[in-house]
Amino acid sequence: MLVNPFDLHCHSWFSDGTLAPSEVVNRAAENGVECLALTDHDSTAGLEEALHTAHQKNIRLIPGIELSVSWRNGTTLHILGLNIQKDTPELQHVIEKLKNVRLHRAHAMAHDLKRVGIHDAWEGALRQAKAPELLTRTHFARFLVERGSAPSISKVYKHYLAQGKPGFCKSEWLSLEESLSAIHAAQGLAVIAHPGRYSLSNGAMQRLLDSFKALGGQGLEVVTSNHTPDQTQYFTQQCFSFGFRASCGSDFHCPKESRIDLGRIHGLPVGLTPIWADWDVTLGQ
Ligand code: AMP
Numbered sequence: 001m002l003v004n005p006f007d008l009h010c011h012s013w014f015s016d017g018t019l020a021p022s023e024v025v026n027r028a029a030e031n032g033v034e035c036l037a038l039t040d041h042d043s044t045a046g047l048e049e050a051l052h053t054a055h056q057k058n059i060r061l062i063p064g065i066e067l068s069v070s071w072r073n074g075t076t077l078h079i080l081g082l083n084i085q086k087d088t089p090e091l092q093h094v095i096e097k098l099k100n101v102r103l104h105r106a107h108a109m110a111h112d113l114k115r116v117g118i119h120d121a122w123e124g125a126l127r128q129a130k131a132p133e134l135l136t137r138t139h140f141a142r143f144l145v146e147r148g149s150a151p152s153i154s155k156v157y158k159h160y161l162a163q164g165k166p167g168f169c170k171s172e173w174l175s176l177e178e179s180l181s182a183i184h185a186a187q188g189l190a191v192i193a194h195p196g197r198y199s200l201s202n203g204a205m206q207r208l209l210d211s212f213k214a215l216g217g218q219g220l221e222v223v224t225s226n227h228t229p230d231q232t233q234y235f236t237q238q239c240f241s242f243g244f245r246a247s248c249g250s251d252f253h254c255p256k257e258s259r260i261d262l263g264r265i266h267g268l269p270v271g272l273t274p275i276w277a278d279w280d281v282t283l284g285q
Pocket residue numbers: 016041068135136137138153154157253
């Protein structure tokens with residue numbers, strides 16, 4: 001069975017995961033993870049509970065976050081902040097800003113879904129959320145599955161919530177600069193999450209990596225549950241050519257929905273410098 005002791009990307013019910021932070025940590029420990037980063041979307045609310053459980057279970061919990069970013073012409077990117085000091089005012093300031101963006105977008109999404117006859121999406125999405133101040137598309141997606149509009153979460157995105165479909169509402173997240181400043185103010189390392197998932201041409205990807213490097217970005221998530229072997233190889237090469245460190249994470253959200261469980265990811269390709277190279281982590285104790 002595939003076990004990577006490092007899993008540096010996952011979600012709890014403080015964003016769009018379905019498990020409590022304590023349940024995420026317990027599950028990771030049972031799966032053989034020894035160093036886990038909890039990286040909820042735009043929130044640090046689950047970190048205290050996760051740190052508490054990790055201490056009891058004797059596993060290392062890295063405080064993290066996955067920030068939503070709008071890049072240039074409006075491409076949404078996800079930037080991980082790893083090993084952050086979560087209470088840093090600059091970080092909490094951008095979290096407040098993102099909460100507002102999410103609130104407005106969620107209202108707009110519920111309104112847009114009315115035009116296809118779905119009138120109770122606001123209440124429906126709220127029902128799915130344990131942390132009602134942070135609504136994501138996933139909460140709307142779960143509601144749409146529950147009401148029978150689509151058979152699965154992934155099918156929802158074919159007919160709803162994706163660009164050009166009912167319920168999709170464009171939003172202005174942080175700029176790349178703002179996200180990196182906040183992560184660096186919090187003494188964290190900035191990592192581009194699942195870089196293979198963005199629909200960018202090779203040229204645009206090179207421009208993104210140039211900008212990210214120039215802003216002091218440190219790493220690429222080379223190993224993630226949604227990369228093909230070719231993408232893993234491509235981003236390994238980019239780490240070498242740009243001098244980035246490499247990270248690995250399952251992006252686990254939910255036992256029923258996620259294809260890949262906590263820790264069930266490959267190790268980093270040989271020769272890469274891991275993002276945790278300077279952390280004080282001793283495993284196997
Ligand atoms: P949001 O940040 O609110 O726009 O929500 C984005 C989240 O929706 C992602 O983090 C994923 O968890 C989920 N998501 C987006 N697209 C898909 C998809 N095609 N299939 C399944 N989940 C998706």
